[in-house]
Amino acid sequence: MDILSSLGLGRSYLEKIFSDAKSFKADISAGKGILDGKVIALAFFEPSTRTYTSFDVAAKRLGASVIGFRSQEDTSMAKGETLSDTIRMLDGYADCIAIRHRYDGAAKLAAEVAKNPVINCGDGRNEHPTQSIVDLYTIVESFGRIDGLTYCLMGDLRYSRTTNSLLYALGQFKPKAVYLSSPDQLAARSEVIDKLGFKCKKIDYDIDSVIEEVDVLYVTRIQKERFADETEYKKAKGSYYINEDLVARMKPEGILMHPLPRIDEIDRRVDRSKKAMYFEEANNGVPVRMAILKRMFDGGR
Amino acid sequence: MDILSSLGLGRSYLEKIFSDAKSFKADISAGKGILDGKVIALAFFEPSTRTYTSFDVAAKRLGASVIGFRSQEDTSMAKGETLSDTIRMLDGYADCIAIRHRYDGAAKLAAEVAKNPVINCGDGRNEHPTQSIVDLYTIVESFGRIDGLTYCLMGDLRYSRTTNSLLYALGQFKPKAVYLSSPDQLAARSEVIDKLGFKCKKIDYDIDSVIEEVDVLYVTRIQKERFADETEYKKAKGSYYINEDLVARMKPEGILMHPLPRIDEIDRRVDRSKKAMYFEEANNGVPVRMAILKRMFDGGR
Amino acid sequence: MDILSSLGLGRSYLEKIFSDAKSFKADISAGKGILDGKVIALAFFEPSTRTYTSFDVAAKRLGASVIGFRSQEDTSMAKGETLSDTIRMLDGYADCIAIRHRYDGAAKLAAEVAKNPVINCGDGRNEHPTQSIVDLYTIVESFGRIDGLTYCLMGDLRYSRTTNSLLYALGQFKPKAVYLSSPDQLAARSEVIDKLGFKCKKIDYDIDSVIEEVDVLYVTRIQKERFADETEYKKAKGSYYINEDLVARMKPEGILMHPLPRIDEIDRRVDRSKKAMYFEEANNGVPVRMAILKRMFDGGR
Numbered sequence: 053m054d055i056l057s058s059l060g061l062g063r064s065y066l067e068k069i070f071s072d073a074k075s076f077k078a079d080i081s082a083g084k085g086i087l088d089g090k091v092i093a094l095a096f097f098e099p100s101t102r103t104y105t106s107f108d109v110a111a112k113r114l115g116a117s118v119i120g121f122r123s124q125e126d127t128s129m130a131k132g133e134t135l136s137d138t139i140r141m142l143d144g145y146a147d148c149i150a151i152r153h154r155y156d157g158a159a160k161l162a163a164e165v166a167k168n169p170v171i172n173c174g175d176g177r178n179e180h181p182t183q184s185i186v187d188l189y190t191i192v193e194s195f196g197r198i199d200g201l202t203y204c205l206m207g208d209l210r211y212s213r214t215t216n217s218l219l220y221a222l223g224q225f226k227p228k229a230v231y232l233s234s235p236d237q238l239a240a241r242s243e244v245i246d247k248l249g250f251k252c253k254k255i256d257y258d259i260d261s262v263i264e265e266v267d268v269l270y271v272t273r274i275q276k277e278r279f280a281d282e283t284e285y286k287k288a289k290g291s292y293y294i295n296e297d298l299v300a301r302m303k304p305e306g307i308l309m310h311p312l313p314r315i316d317e318i319d320r321r322v323d324r325s326k327k328a329m330y331f332e333e334a335n336n337g338v339p340v341r342m343a344i345l346k347r348m349f350d351g352g353r
Numbered sequence: 354m355d356i357l358s359s360l361g362l363g364r365s366y367l368e369k370i371f372s373d374a375k376s377f378k379a380d381i382s383a384g385k386g387i388l389d390g391k392v393i394a395l396a397f398f399e400p401s402t403r404t405y406t407s408f409d410v411a412a413k414r415l416g417a418s419v420i421g422f423r424s425q426e427d428t429s430m431a432k433g434e435t436l437s438d439t440i441r442m443l444d445g446y447a448d449c450i451a452i453r454h455r456y457d458g459a460a461k462l463a464a465e466v467a468k469n470p471v472i473n474c475g476d477g478r479n480e481h482p483t484q485s486i487v488d489l490y491t492i493v494e495s496f497g498r499i500d501g502l503t504y505c506l507m508g509d510l511r512y513s514r515t516t517n518s519l520l521y522a523l524g525q526f527k528p529k530a531v532y533l534s535s536p537d538q539l540a541a542r543s544e545v546i547d548k549l550g551f552k553c554k555k556i557d558y559d560i561d562s563v564i565e566e567v568d569v570l571y572v573t574r575i576q577k578e579r580f581a582d583e584t585e586y587k588k589a590k591g592s593y594y595i596n597e598d599l600v601a602r603m604k605p606e607g608i609l610m611h612p613l614p615r616i617d618e619i620d621r622r623v624d625r626s627k628k629a630m631y632f633e634e635a636n637n638g639v640p641v642r643m644a645i646l647k648r649m650f651d652g653g654r
Numbered sequence: 655m656d657i658l659s660s661l662g663l664g665r666s667y668l669e670k671i672f673s674d675a676k677s678f679k680a681d682i683s684a685g686k687g688i689l690d691g692k693v694i695a696l697a698f699f700e701p702s703t704r705t706y707t708s709f710d711v712a713a714k715r716l717g718a719s720v721i722g723f724r725s726q727e728d729t730s731m732a733k734g735e736t737l738s739d740t741i742r743m744l745d746g747y748a749d750c751i752a753i754r755h756r757y758d759g760a761a762k763l764a765a766e767v768a769k770n771p772v773i774n775c776g777d778g779r780n781e782h783p784t785q786s787i788v789d790l791y792t793i794v795e796s797f798g799r800i801d802g803l804t805y806c807l808m809g810d811l812r813y814s815r816t817t818n819s820l821l822y823a824l825g826q827f828k829p830k831a832v833y834l835s836s837p838d839q840l841a842a843r844s845e846v847i848d849k850l851g852f853k854c855k856k857i858d859y860d861i862d863s864v865i866e867e868v869d870v871l872y873v874t875r876i877q878k879e880r881f882a883d884e885t886e887y888k889k890a891k892g893s894y895y896i897n898e899d900l901v902a903r904m905k906p907e908g909i910l911m912h913p914l915p916r917i918d919e920i921d922r923r924v925d926r927s928k929k930a931m932y933f934e935e936a937n938n939g940v941p942v943r944m945a946i947l948k949r950m951f952d953g954g955r
Contacts, residue, residue, distance in 0.1 A: 073460075081390050084390065089683050089686065089715075091711055091714065091715070093707075099426065099432065100443060101422075101430075101434070101439060102442055105394075105420055105442070105443070106444055106446060108420050109392055109418070109420055109446045109447070112392065112418040112420075113392070113418075117711070117714040117715075119707055119710050119711055119714075121703075121724075122422075123426070125701065125725070129703075129918070131699045131701065131875075131877075131878070131879070131915050132878075132915065132917040133703070133914070133915035133916070136588035138703060138915075139912070140933050140936075141703060141704055141707070141933075141936050142707070144933070144936060144937035144939075144940070145707055145708060145711045145939075145940055146711070147938075166739065176606045226407075229705060260831065273432075275432075276432070276433075278430070312434070312438065312442070313432050313433065313434035313438060313439075314434070314438065315432070315433040315434070329443070330847070331441055331442075334442050334445060335446075337446075338445070338446055382691050385691065400727065400732045400733065402723075402731075402735070402740060402743060403743055406695075406721055406743070406744070406747055407747060409721050410693055410719070410721055410747045410748070413693065413719040414691075414693070414719075423723075424727070468819065531669075574733075576733075577733070577734075578733070587688075613735070613739065613743070614733050614735035614739060614740075615739065616733070616734040616735070617737070631744055632743075632746070635742075635746060636747075638747075638748035639746070639747055648656045
């Protein structure tokens with residue numbers, strides 16, 4: 053019942069979510085009352101806007117009450133309480149816990165402690181499975197399918213939990229090709245690659261060689277907060293950049309995605325391109341998370 | 354549909370708001386269900402109690418759900434996201450965005466980005482239009498009218514967005530006289546004065562010469578956070594002070610207003626005077642903002 | 655109508671709360687709609703998880719709306735507003751104010767200012783009466799009674815508001831014996847002891863001499879934030895410790911309580927003992943606070 057990793061998400065589960073999300077997107081009021089009387093806890097120990105807010109809205113659109121925080125400083129962890137004790141408490145108060153934390157594995161730890169279902173909303177540089185469901189839904193909206201497309205994931209693939217989860221989720225489908233483009237020190241970690249049931253091709257900086265065949269270009273932010281060393285961050289920063297010229301060379305039906313927030317990696321003039329799908333991707337956070345919450349209490353996952 | 358400035362608020366709009374606010378104040382439960390299913394986003398990038406809380410309560414009393422934050426540190430702007438990207442996201446999740454920000458013009462920028470209506474809840478030292486509607490409503494409650502009264506605005510008129518908005522809103526009415534009393538370095542800015550359709554009279558410190566003819570004495574706090582220079586703040590601080598003697602010299606029906614918070618500018622013994630209207634002014638925040646939200650979704654503004 | 659101190663809580667009031675709490679715990683949905691249309695303000699000027707969250711959930715399970723904050727920095731007090739002005743404002747917006755503050759007496763001050771009922775959720779090192787109601791309810795759940803039991807309160811009894819309130823509340827009942835075990839510099843203050851209608855026995859560190867006769871062992875955290883002096887804190891820290899051996903020596907039906915958060919004072923291996931009642935105690939926060947809120951608006955207290 054927990055959602056901790058995209059590795060465990062089955063294709064039939066995902067397809068049901070896409071179908072429910074589509075209904076909610078068409079009529080946002082269709083969720084009214086579905087989670088009446090339920091309490092959802094949003095336990096965010098790191099800052100967030102999109103994930104926190106879209107879960108908050110999704111739960112409320114379904115009629116649930118929401119409790120939560122988005123800063124460790126507001127909680128008893130500021131007094132030295134352990135994560136495990138905090139989770140145990142929330143588990144007694146709420147029917148589901150959505151957690152974000154700066155440590156890899158924090159969501160798994162929470163799930164071991166909690167009797168009620170736990171949703172991983174980002175744990176360190178590990179995973180962010182509901183983001184990958186939002187991403188896949190956005191791809192389905194554009195192409196009607198996930199199979200048979202050519203993907204290029206670009207940017208910080210070393211510390212990015214969203215690309216990890218997206219890669220794992222793609223394993224349920226049959227991508228035509230998956231390219232990984234990143235500066236060397238930000239290359240995807242081998243422990244992630246090793247878990248994939250399909251081959252990826254590392255292309256380093258060489259986006260030029262593949263841009264014309266890519267259906268989905270998925271760009272990530274370089275996450276300053278994941279670097280132990282400021283110098284390393286400065287080297288990585290600015291090592292890739294998406295501008296109008298690059299986007300123009302994509303197929304007409306190709307799309308540009310980004311989990312947001314973006315900092316400097318996409319030129320703002322790209323926003324007006326119809327290929328720029330990142331704002332729609334963000335919008336999809338609400339109907340997709342409504343679908344996820346609905347199924348969680350349906351007994352399915 | 355946006356509410357960005359008091360300059361654009363028509364008299365007939367204001368009078369409708371006053372009428373609805375009166376009904377809600379008489380029976381706070383009269384708003385129940387009016388905004389059922391709506392989501393209001395409170396995007397507060399500066400601290401707030403009254404404005405945030407009264408919008409929060411107003412929305413909930415009308416049956417809307419509220420999402421929001423009141424510190425930039427809780428959001429992805431802490432990771433470097435632009436205001437414009439943050440607003441675009443909220444616009445996808447909520448049916449209306451109420452924004453407070455430390456920069457002049459931030460609400461206007463938000464309105465340019467958002468498809469849904471934006472309410473300016475204070476942008477830097479520029480404007481705070483809903484506060485001025487609350488202020489005018491409080492005056493109507495006391496006098497039954499806004500026309501024909503003598504006003505004195507006192508204190509920090511240079512950096513105060515509430516007095517700017519009040520002056521603009523008074524332009525829809527026919528004040529008998531408007532005095533501006535402030536220490537020299539806190540005098541109202543000429544770009545504000547130039548936009549008024551009526552004459553104000555600057556009286557510097559000389560409140561004594563007019564106190565006996567004033568109907569509405571509107572005092573503001575010196576806002577430490579607007580000063581670039583601590584020395585300038587210290588010079589301004591304590592340069593005016595309202596005590597019981599001064600209030601006693603006002604007309605019997607005269608009222609003393611303040612948008613709050615106050616720091617040291619009003620002696621606490623003045624609180625027990627029946628002329629002290631600032632707590633009632635704060636209370637009026639809820640019914641007036643209920644009326645504002647109601648009309649926003651009525652298709653009117 | 656206010657709940658400021660456990661001293662004023664009558665036995666018949668407490669027994670009604672226990673009875674309502676039991677019903678809510680058996681069927682959490684039984685509270686639905688009871689506080690429909692009410693607004694509860696949670697004014698937390700100090701960090702909190704359990705108390706804030708359980709009041710938040712309790713109010714929402716009863717159908718009330720909740721407004722609130724849990725950090726002074728989010729409010730106008732950051733601009734220098736007084737507590738009294740902040741409370742006056744909240745009193746105009748909400749039907750009840752639950753307050754936590756770092757100063758002793760803050761809740762009493764709030765109650766003097768507010769027309770609506772005020773609930774003390776912890777004021778400095780003074781009191782935390784609703785915690786003591788939760789504690790007593792937990793004892794009733796375990797033993798079916800409060801009278802005739804042997805209690806040992808252990809740890810920081812000097813700065814702990816929860817033990818003060820628990821001692822005051824026990825005064826409504828007939829404990830067989832009450833032991834106070836603490837390092838010397840953390841002994842219960844005489845102004846607290848003087849108000850009790852029963853005798854306590856100070857046993858310093860000597861828990862060994864009484865552990866076998868204790869029914870309820872109530873342990874508290876040493877609260878770093880209450881010490882004026884870091885050196886004093888370091889001396890106190892680690893001066894008592896509950897491990898499996900000690901718990902094994904308690905009567906089979908004995909229980910171990912703690913208001914949480916705990917830091918290092920209870921070995922985590924104790925958690926698996928059936929005597930460890932602190933997580934259940936935390937869980938009881940919701941049904942007990944539902945009962946408290948319900949009676950508050952019933953006209954009773």
